Amino acid sequence: DTGVSQDPRHKITKRGQNVTFRCDPISEHNRLYWYRQTLGQGPEFLTYFQNEAQLEKSRLLSDRFSAERPKGSFSTLEIQRTEQGDSAMYLCASSLEFRGPYNEQFFGPGTRLTVL
Amino acid sequence: AQSVTQLGSHVSVSEGALVLLRCNYSSSVPPYLFWYVQYPNQGLQLLLKYTTGATLVKGINGFEAEFKKSETSFHLTKPSAHMSDAAEYFCAVKTSYDKVIFGPGTSLSVIP
Numbered sequence: 001d002t003g004v005s006q007d008p009r010h011k012i013t014k015r016g017q018n019v020t021f022r023c024d025p026i027s028e029h030n031r032l033y034w035y036r037q038t039l040g041q042g043p044e045f046l047t048y049f050q051n052e053a054q055l056e057k058s059r060l061l062s063d064r065f066s067a068e069r070p071k072g073s074f075s076t077l078e079i080q081r082t083e084q085g086d087s088a089m090y091l092c093a094s095s096l097e098f099r100g101p102y103n104e105q106f107f108g109p110g111t112r113l114t115v116l
Numbered sequence: 117a118q119s120v121t122q123l124g125s126h127v128s129v130s131e132g133a134l135v136l137l138r139c140n141y142s143s144s145v146p147p148y149l150f151w152y153v154q155y156p157n158q159g160l161q162l163l164l165k166y167t168t169g170a171t172l173v174k175g176i177n178g179f180e181a182e183f184k185k186s187e188t189s190f191h192l193t194k195p196s197a198h199m200s201d202a203a204e205y206f207c208a209v210k211t212s213y214d215k216v217i218f219g220p221g222t223s224l225s226v227i228p
Contacts, residue, residue, distance in 0.1 A: 004159070033216075035218075040125070040220070040221070041220055041221065042120075042206050042208070042218030042219050042220050042221050043160070043206070043218050044218070045215050045216065045217070048215070056215065091159060091160070093159075093160075104162060104165070105162075105216060106162075107152075107159035107160040107161070108159050109157075109158055109159045110157075110158070110159050112157070
């Protein structure tokens with residue numbers, strides 16, 4: 001078990017540029033989540049996938065944001081026309097769904113985005 | 117809608133002293149509650165969780181938390197703080213649709 005990995009760990013970009021982040025979940029996990037965490041705040045839910053299907057999107061996920069999980073394994077989060085307000089830590093988590101009330105989410109180390 | 121509040125954005129304790137981090141939640145349905153820890157520039161690690169059953173739950177690194185339904189609280193404690201406990205701590209509640217709602221976090225400092 002190598003855990004959840006995210007790439008890159010840090011990204012600095014200029015306002016207006018597009019950026020893409022990648023998340024590799026724990027291999028047998030069928031659920032994958034994206035969160036955004038700004039300085040001094042708790043993570044905020046953005047979206048989640050079950051296999052390749054995107055099941056829920058937060059209102060925080062504007063039309064400049066798009067997430068995909070094409071083969072039900074890794075996922076990408078793209079931000080188009082970045083704004084300074086997009087500067088944050090983007091966290092990915094994965095879990096294994098089973099028929100029960102609870103499934104623990106395992107978090108990756110995050111990608112820290114700085115928009116200049 | 118579910119929400120989480122954490123009293124005190126920053127808590128300082130002396131090494132060896134009791135750690136108490138407060139968490140209150142609101143939920144229209146029976147909640148699943150969690151405490152996560154985050155070290156600088158790292159992701160979140162689950163400390164402990166409450167789902168059903170025993171209201172006093174024990175986690176890793178000597179932490180424990182008690183679910184009190186009447187007080188809608190899930191406070192985190194540790195009898196004796198260690199320098200390595202210095203980190204950011206997040207209380208969270210899970211909805212039935214699998215979305216986890218996090219509190220704003222409490223930064224714990226441990227003074228030697």
